[in-house]
Amino acid sequence: MTNNDLPPGADEPHAPRRADFGADFLWGCATSSYQIEGAGAVDGRVESIWDRFAATPGSIRDGSSGHVACDHYHRWPEDLDIGRDLGLNAYRFSIAWPRIFDGTSGRPNEKGLDFYSRLVDGMLERGLQPWATLYHWDLPQWLQDRGGWAARSTVDAFLEFADAMTRRLGDRVSHWITHNEPWCTAILGNYEGWHAPGLKDFGTALQVAHHVLLSHGKAVPLIRAIVPDAKVGIALSLHPLRSASADPRDVAAMERHDGMRYRWFLDPLYGRGYPATTLAQVGEAAPVVLPGDMDAIAAPTDFLGVNYYFPETVADAPGHGPLGTRVLPAQGETTSLGWPVAPQGLAELLARVDRDYRPGPLYVTENGACYDDVVGTDGAVRDTARRRYLMRHLAALRQAVADGVPVKGYFAWSLLDNFEWAEGYLRRFGLVHVDYATQQRRLKDSAKWYRAFLGRN
Ligand code: IFM
DSSP states (O other), X not given: XXXXXXXXXXXXXXXXXXXXXXXXXXXXXXXXXXHHOOOTTSXXXXXXXXXXXXXXXXXXXXXXXXXXXXXXHHHHHHHHHHHHHHTOSEEEEEOOHHHHOOSSSSSOOHHHHHHHHHHHHHHHHTTOEEEEEEESSOOBHHHHTTTGGGSTHHHHHHHHHHHHHHHHHTTTOOEEEEEEOHHIIIIIHHTSOSSTTOOOOHHHHHHHHHHHHHHHHHHHHHHHXXXXXXXXXXEEEEOOEEESSSSHHHHHHHHHHHIIIIIHHHHHHTTSOSOHHHHHHHGGGOOOOOTTHHHHHTOOOSEEEEEEOOOEEEEEOTXXXXXXXXXXXXXXXXXXXXXXXXXXXXXXXXXXXXXXXOOSSEEEEEOOOOOOOOOOTTSOOOOHHHHHHHHHHHHHHHHHHHTTOOEEEEEEEOSBOOOOGGXXXXXXXXXXXXXXXXXXXEEOHHHHHHHHHTTOO
């Protein structure tokens, strides 16, 4: 191979190499059901909160929805072929609850179960270890109509869903993630209101967070009882924090923000209950907690998933939000969503989580970047910035591994361009470009770099 044949970026100095991570390291891509599947009304799937939210004028920037998305429901063999050809050894997907329970019969929908069963078989045939996420935000609307996650009964409904899925897939799927990013479920969906179901009430958001955590904790032993050799965890969206200045007011604001963004979720998961200072700060918005809940939430897990995108800089902002804090707009290099590019933050975050909680094996369950990709006249997508983003984050990950942080795998977000929630299809995170008019998939340069990194030229 001459230098000219090298995939873009492969010859850059200090580029990480797969061998730096050890033979057992998992290399994957992540996706989620509502963002890629489409087939919104196929095979008995019922309405989700995102279908309802997307149909509300003004909620999605381009007025779109996930009704067709990447049509992965029908094109999954092609998508899994791409994953195999990139050289992945793991694939993280989520299960659409509205395909499984329609709120009428109480029995799981065979067609929905069959879809995921075929999908899992397809992964195994291609050498991809399946990592199933039970909840990545697409709650059935019929459950929202009964109170959504703010209602304790949704915890029981989740356990039925977990039971049905693990019984069907547990002979082939060992790795289970109960929830993706509970902070987003709770705060973006029920306090900030720019995610489904679009509510704006802080007390509701904290009750939602409590029930999501409780459903996680109760699902852990259930999954273990059904799945031989189950490995169960949860994926949190976490940010390293910086104070806007050395002013003690900003430093205190950063601490308050940390209490809600990081400790509110991690402390209970690791047996410490809700952080007392934050509990005092939220006052009457604190959730109703029944005896035994905190013990249930602290069920021991097998791994922690960390979704890392960027650090947050926090300033004191009296009267702003429930805690009087504000996250400042990014300075310096950003992605096209305005998110800071800060690879070192990944190593810093993983080290902090490991030091603070000793959660055991860590997996980066999401990491990626949004850029305004263009398909060239030659069909190439030269996403140099994403390729560099990926390479630099893997270099930071290499440092974390070298420092002894027990990180065991990495899932790039995302395999495909997809429905980016309130941003619709305006934002592209994929390593693989999707032309939504034709559903044509094209490897971007970043995918080619990942493939070369994984040794699949
Ligand atoms: O697309 C989302 C994903 O669903 C959850 N984590 C962040 C990604 C990028 O915003």
